Amino acid sequence: MQRIVIIGTGQGGQQMAASLRQEGFQGEILMLGEEPGLPYQRPPLSKAYMANGNAAALLLKPASFYERSAIVLRDGVRATAIDRAAREVVTGDGARHPYDHLVIATGARNAPPPIPGLDAPGVVELRSLADAERIRRRLAATRHAVVVGGGFIGLEFAAMARAAGVAVTVVEAAPRLMSRALSPEMADWFLTLHREMGSQVLLDAPVAGVLAGADGRASGVVLADGREVSGDLVLMATGVRPNSELAEAAGLACANGILVDATLATADPAISALGDVAAFPGPLGRPLRLESVQAAVDHARHIARRLVGGASAPYAAVPWFWSDQGKAKLQIAGLLTGADRTVVLPQPEAAPVVLLFRGGHLAAVETVNAAGIHMAARRMIGCPLAQLEAHGFDLRAAMKAAA
């Protein structure tokens, strides 16, 4: 294999290039990314960056890394087509880039609901550094922010905005917060936390439209039940959609992401996909698409080992995720999909530890500010319920006993 091309220069694309070199790949590596500049981390965009504005601290690697690793990075270049017959990627400038293997790491983009008024000035989203810079500039003059969507990004932003003295209203269409990825028990704890931080949180409150003032700027939102929430900044944080159009146009199977097999290869053996854009075989036999640093990074490492070493063991990394909201660091190990039993361990003066089981085995563990339990949980996912019960659900004790 002579030449590997990576589309997308985000968390997963960067790791892909780095891991190929770590595994000893000697051929050419070309990264094509539509964003300007070097690959950076997104998680701090809704956390530390909002407070400190330090963009340099976001870079995954300095420029010297790409030079010394002989990784060619073309930024500000959008891939517009994949010519599978010729094994070439076409970019917006009309250039064609031949590949022996192609890795699609195009991530996801925001998916706002189809409501009127979204193009009013003052309506913002938070996916890229450019988005975050725009929001930071506005935040100083913002009195009241309306956050549409009570998921991780919306709530992290809400906590930061409160800390900066901005009034915040979170409106969420579902009956609870973070409903896609969190147990109701933990979601309840976070609801209380955000209310204590001074955010107003409205549940069961789908948004019907953005309101605009006389100057045309956003002045709030109107809910489906007619209630109006006023604010001078409206953050749309209603989830994302995978950037899979390129793959789809090239005839690769897609269904909420590019469908890949257990080795993260598409049906075309010359093309792999990773990170937010990839849907890989999940625990219930259904394709699973994760939006996390862990998935992007572990996918990249797995593909690099396969391409360089030829190993094609199935991908089986334990998922983990974190979210910082005010003083609470939420950590999730495993996946709660299909969980059929919940064990809640209340902690005095602190958030509960929530254990979720599927078919008698540990499927996921949610903790707050409890790094030790989280790290033990990562190793104990899949452990039989009876084994944990024997240790009073003390994951660290169970882990030591198993070692």
Next chain:
Amino acid sequence: MKITFIAADGSETRVDAAEGDSVMQAAVQNDVDGIIGECGGSMMCATCHCYVDDGWTEAVGGQQDGESDLLDCAASEVRASSRLSCQIRMRAELDGVVIHLPESQL
């Protein structure tokens, strides 16, 4: 402020850091091999494990809450001088600090 990193093979790298930067950030921003910092300093990954040089352990201080739990999962041997470099913030007293890197982080 200066930080000296000494790799497992003995090679030394000296980098500049600003007050308030973490030792992990300084390593990553200067492309020091041997510190990964996968979680960006959120105390989630233990891929920023380091050993504080004997002469500096007092100035640097001991592990923060939760740090030892993460270090339990570090890839290389954990010693009394082990720290997560993302939890060490640069301040005047740490100018010139010497940090040893573990053999591997994964």
